[in-house]
Amino acid sequence: MFKFIKRNRNNDDKEIIxxxxxxxxxxxxxxxxxxxxxxxxxxxxxxxxxxxxxKTIKKxxxxxxxxxxxxxxxxxxxxxxxNRPKDEVNALMNLIIEFAQKEGENLHKNNVKFNTxxxxxxxxxxxxKAIKDLKELTKNNEGIVLNIALNYGGRNEIVYAxxxxxxxxxxxxxxxxxxxxxxxxxxxxTKGMPDPDLIxxxxxxxxxxxYLLWQSAxxxxxxxxxxxxxxxxxxxxxxxxxxxxxxRRFGKVKQ
Numbered sequence: 001m002f003k004f005i006k007r008n009r010n011n012d013d014k015e016i017i018x019x020x021x022x023x024x025x026x027x028x029x030x031x032x033x034x035x036x037x038x039x040x041x042x043x044x045x046x047x048x049x050x051x052x053x054x055k056t057i058k059k060x061x062x063x064x065x066x067x068x069x070x071x072x073x074x075x076x077x078x079x080x081x082x083n084r085p086k087d088e089v090n091a092l093m094n095l096i097i098e099f100a101q102k103e104g105e106n107l108h109k110n111n112v113k114f115n116t117x118x119x120x121x122x123x124x125x126x127x128x129k130a131i132k133d134l135k136e137l138t139k140n141n142e143g144i145v146l147n148i149a150l151n152y153g154g155r156n157e158i159v160y161a162x163x164x165x166x167x168x169x170x171x172x173x174x175x176x177x178x179x180x181x182x183x184x185x186x187x188x189x190t191k192g193m194p195d196p197d198l199i200x201x202x203x204x205x206x207x208x209x210x211y212l213l214w215q216s217a218x219x220x221x222x223x224x225x226x227x228x229x230x231x232x233x234x235x236x237x238x239x240x241x242x243x244x245x246x247x248r249r250f251g252k253v254k255q
Contacts, residue, residue, distance in 0.1 A: 034203030034227030
């Protein structure tokens with residue numbers, strides 16, 4: 001049985017989107033792109049764009065949870081982002097603390113489980129503490145899982161998993177013959193999570209940028225010219241609608 005959500009729109013957007021709750025993507029990943037350019041277009045400091053982007057996280061998280069999405073993974077800070085100007089990097093690290101402190105209780109109240117992927121050990125100690133405190137606060141929650149990718153790189157993750165597997169082989173815990181795709185998946189940062197069904201990239205760029213390289217093998221991609229601070233619940237619904245109307249064959253031939 002199909003269940004649909006219909007939303008009324010104002011005069012400049014009368015289109016009604018019908019979403020099938022029974023075919024909702026379990027895992028949505030988003031590359032939160034365009035914050036700096038959004039700010040530049042308005043004559044604002046780049047950090048204002050990142051701050052507006054943080055507000056967008058709350059809107060998209062709330063809507064995703066309402067729609068029944070189980071995992072929302074957001075690309076916040078890549079391994080390459082350390083090469084940005086020092087002032088911007090420091091401001092982003094402080095923004096992590098601000099998000100954890102301001103939104104922590106709200107996430108907990110709404111049954112959100114907070115998680116990170118990436119090598120967070122390289123983050124400043126105060127940012128790391130804020131992250132660990134938020135994880136501890138929400139660890140028993142059973143609602144949507146919010147994954148924030150921090151100091152994350154897809155290639156780095158594959159190397160990380162390979163090293164873990166090699167250690168197990170050297171210790172005699174496993175044999176080389178035991179190495180397969182499932183074992184690799186179980187040693188990634190996303191261990192125990194389904195691969196993303198849908199990867200969204202706003203801001204007009206059309207590349208993965210070292211994001212979830214292993215996990216995205218059969219993900220559906222959705223691009224938009226809208227910069228992340230302007231990305232709305234409506235845009236999320238359009239992406240999901242497009243996803244639900246694609247033919248996902250996973251390399252097979254449709255019967």
